[in-house]
């Protein structure tokens with residue numbers, strides 16, 4: 001079979017989604033499936049929907065279009081605040097977008113009005129990640145301006161945790177998000193459909209004993225795809241961590257020594273195996289190699305692993321486990337084949 005390739009087990013993705021949906025439902029929390037790490041791969045997106053995700057979210061228009069072309073008709077959320085230069089495209093393919101800038105929201109509204117449509121706006125609040133989000137102090141004011149703008153409807157508010165920073169959401173931050181939601185509802189006279197607490201980093205909080213308050217949604221990518229929570233990288237009980245396997249082919253496996261130096265004959269020399277995969281394909285620092293193999297380094301097209309005494313056949317294959325960063329890049333790599341296992 002062709003290598004390198006990534007094998008995708010849809011059953012495991014479906015299971016992971018369903019497991020999280022069923023654990024969160026009693027707490028009044030819905031799941032949005034986040035497809036950005038898999039470039040909007042339609043079969044994976046469908047597996048998330050089959051598992052009970054109520055809608056899908058991505059950060060790029062091209063990915064959303066790919067899912068639409070494959071016939072996925074569910075509500076789509078644009079996670080990344082839209083570029084001003086793309087507002088009409090956003091309006092065409094997403095029901096809702098996450099926003100922080102009134103100038104962009106006004107253009108989204110104008111584009112929606114030209115089509116006699118209404119675009120949903122979820123406002124992002126800064127709660128410690130320091131990426132996208134307006135300060136809590138400025139939120140109610142922005143919400144009140146959105147609430148009276150024709151062409152858009154204020155669908156909700158949301159926060160990010162552990163996207164840029166590594167800060168896990170605290171119970172205090174979640175309580176603050178709840179009270180901001182209630183403040184907007186009373187001051188702007190609107191009902192917020194969605195109060196989205198965050199992503200996979202919120203699961204320890206959401207599955208814990210704390211009351212969810214007004215938080216009624218999480219946007220989950222990493223937990224569904226890889227079965228881990230992002231802050232510490234710990235596996236989540238009940239989830240598969242091996243829905244994806246990256247497979248690379250060995251092109252050389254030889255004993256290596258520094259030929260410029262005399263070596264002690266009694267010291268066993270290491271075997272270095274070279275895999276035909278490199279930095280152009282994925283983030284090799286995020287790969288877990290099989291036991292007994294240590295990652296030495298990678299160049300654009302080669303990856304070197306070392307072992308003591310384990311010499312591999314050229315032409316044999318090695319299974320690699322990916323983290324989020326290596327998954328994302330592997331799924332976007334032109335030279336990595338994708339094999340679906342239903």
Ligand SMILES: *Cc1c(COP(=O)(O)O)cnc(C)c1O
Nearest residue numbers: 034079199200201219220221222
């Ligand atoms: C990527 C992203 C998510 C999903 O995060 P995971 O940690 O993969 O669950 C959620 N919300 C926003 C805004 C994102 O950019």
